[in-house]
Amino acid sequence: MKQASAVLVIDDDPDVLLAARLALTGGVERVDTESSVDGLDRRLAAASYEVALVDMNFVAGCRDGQQGLDALGSILQIDPTLSVVLMTAYGGVTLAVEALKRGAADFVLKPWRNDKLVAAVGAAAGLTRGRRNAQPLELDALERQAIERALARHERNITLAAAALGLSRAALYRRMAKHGL
Amino acid sequence: MKQASAVLVIDDDPDVLLAARLALTGGVERVDTESSVDGLDRRLAAASYEVALVDMNFVAGCRDGQQGLDALGSILQIDPTLSVVLMTAYGGVTLAVEALKRGAADFVLKPWRNDKLVAAVGAAAGLTRGRRNAQPLELDALERQAIERALARHERNITLAAAALGLSRAALYRRMAKHGL
DNA sequence: GGAGCACTGTTCATTTTCGAACACTGCGCG
DNA sequence: CGCGCAGTGTTCGAAAATGAACAGTGCTCC
Numbered sequence: 055m056k057q058a059s060a061v062l063v064i065d066d067d068p069d070v071l072l073a074a075r076l077a078l079t080g081g082v083e084r085v086d087t088e089s090s091v092d093g094l095d096r097r098l099a100a101a102s103y104e105v106a107l108v109d110m111n112f113v114a115g116c117r118d119g120q121q122g123l124d125a126l127g128s129i130l131q132i133d134p135t136l137s138v139v140l141m142t143a144y145g146g147v148t149l150a151v152e153a154l155k156r157g158a159a160d161f162v163l164k165p166w167r168n169d170k171l172v173a174a175v176g177a178a179a180g181l182t183r184g185r186r187n188a189q190p191l192e193l194d195a196l197e198r199q200a201i202e203r204a205l206a207r208h209e210r211n212i213t214l215a216a217a218a219l220g221l222s223r224a225a226l227y228r229r230m231a232k233h234g235l
Numbered sequence: 236m237k238q239a240s241a242v243l244v245i246d247d248d249p250d251v252l253l254a255a256r257l258a259l260t261g262g263v264e265r266v267d268t269e270s271s272v273d274g275l276d277r278r279l280a281a282a283s284y285e286v287a288l289v290d291m292n293f294v295a296g297c298r299d300g301q302q303g304l305d306a307l308g309s310i311l312q313i314d315p316t317l318s319v320v321l322m323t324a325y326g327g328v329t330l331a332v333e334a335l336k337r338g339a340a341d342f343v344l345k346p347w348r349n350d351k352l353v354a355a356v357g358a359a360a361g362l363t364r365g366r367r368n369a370q371p372l373e374l375d376a377l378e379r380q381a382i383e384r385a386l387a388r389h390e391r392n393i394t395l396a397a398a399a400l401g402l403s404r405a406a407l408y409r410r411m412a413k414h415g416l
Numbered sequence: 417g418g419a420g421c422a423c424t425g426t427t428c429a430t431t432t433t434c435g436a437a438c439a440c441t442g443c444g445c446g
Numbered sequence: 447c448g449c450g451c452a453g454t455g456t457t458c459g460a461a462a463a464t465g466a467a468c469a470g471t472g473c474t475c476c
Contacts, residue, residue, distance in 0.1 A: 121305060129388055144279070146328070147327070147331045147344060150335075151331050151335060151342045154335035154336065160332065161332045189385075189388060189399060190381045190385045190399065191381070192347060192399075193401055193402060196381055197374060197377075197378075200377055202371070203371045204371045207371070209390045211280060218373075219373060220373030220374055
């Protein structure tokens with residue numbers, strides 16, 4: 055099924071923005087561009103993006119990608135469900151690893167191959183959708199899961215598990231029976 | 236606080252195993268080594284490791300790291316709480332990104348700097364401990380969280396939120412009151 | 417205007433759940 | 447052995463949660 059998706063591309067180089075737009079158009083519903091990381095808050099609130107594609111180097115002569123990592127942090131703080139794909143021309147393994155460890159969905163090197171970029175953005179959009187659709191389970195199922203975990207963690211010692219769950223032993227018995235454990 | 240931690244190192248090169256042992260001894264409680272990815276199941280069940288440090292290239296002439304990715308998958312399937320640090324001499328950004336996306340805790344290049352390796356393994360051990368100590372919340376708190384999320388997701392529409400949680404509207408009102416929402 | 421609709425907030429007889437108490441089973445220990 | 451301890455599984459009157467029903471509020475549409 056074809057999915058509508060909105061992507062926000064952030065880079066200080068207009069050429070890159072244009073190239074990204076051309077590469078992504080057709081693959082995604084909408085491509086917005088932004089040349090700075092300022093005012094992200096409003097930007098992200100205004101339209102509900104599914105992917106942010108962010109450059110890591112905004113300051114000339116500064117190639118360590120720190121701005122990108124900072125932007126990543128800001129974006130995830132604003133919306134933890136939004137997938138962030140980072141891109142850089144100067145990246146090494148160390149930077150890529152750091153980016154992923156900090157929660158980036160993917161990491162692409164400039165210059166990119168258009169099909170790879172589309173694939174990365176598509177996969178990231180899928181991640182976002184997955185996170186956003188992850189509706190809280192029904193309370194019943196949630197309780198069942200929690201009880202199972204608590205029992206496992208305490209090696210089926212009902213007394214301890216009950217205490218950990220914050221209920222009386224008798225109550226845990228009843229709920230175990232209810233859930234068929 | 237100094238933490239006891241057990242590390243399992245897997246590499247087909249005895250020199251690498253020795254180097255790893257030397258680098259890690261002192262930094263961690265115990266270092267076990269293994270020269271193959273076979274029989275991981277028993278190995279992991281026998282001792283409770285906090286980190287697995289795994290080489291990505293077991294087959295001569297095959298440098299794409301596929302074995303490492305497979306091993307990563309196997310290990311996480313056996314014990315999802317165990318942090319896996321991958322290492323390779325031939326890695327590029329692409330491989331590193333793939334490894335992290337598949338759930339590796341970190342990715343180090345051979346030859347490593349001993350202090351970096353110790354730091355990576357230490358951080359990974361911390362991750363494992365965090366995951367393992369993440370005891371299921373008390374049922375009450377869990378319910379509160381679920382209710383908050385459901386309300387947020389449905390823009391405070393009580394009727395919809397109640398349906399999503401699998402309880403009646405009146406019940407949701409009561410629980411909201413109980414939790415002070 | 418007013419009928420239809422979707423949602424809110426509350427009431428109350430009925431049903432469920434609560435936990436303290438009890439009896440029982442191992443198990444280590446002097 | 448006899449004692450204490452830690453755990454299990456069950457009982458029962460008291461207390462709390464349940465959901466159908468109701469009245470109220472704000473809309474949209476004709």
